[in-house]
Amino acid sequence: MMPLNLAEKGQPQIIKRLGGNPEVKKHLEDLGFIVGGEISIINSLGGNLIVKVRESRVAVSDELARKIMV
Numbered sequence: 001m002m003p004l005n006l007a008e009k010g011q012p013q014i015i016k017r018l019g020g021n022p023e024v025k026k027h028l029e030d031l032g033f034i035v036g037g038e039i040s041i042i043n044s045l046g047g048n049l050i051v052k053v054r055e056s057r058v059a060v061s062d063e064l065a066r067k068i069m070v
Helices: 022-031
Strands: 038-045 048-053 056-060
Touching: none
Parallel strands: none
Antiparallel strands: 038 048, 048 056
16 A cells, blocks of 8 residues: 555556545545545646546646645
């Protein structure tokens, strides 16, 4: 298990755990990040990540990416 920001670009990953306080977890779940869901990194821009989650592309900060364990 590793944080999302260390995962390999373009490789599908399964979300194993969401970290942070309850507000952060709720925010991530609202964006579509759910435990057991598939996610892949599309691009990295200045430390921020563009990820594909479900059928959407979402930008997440490096700080949030560290709270998503894959």
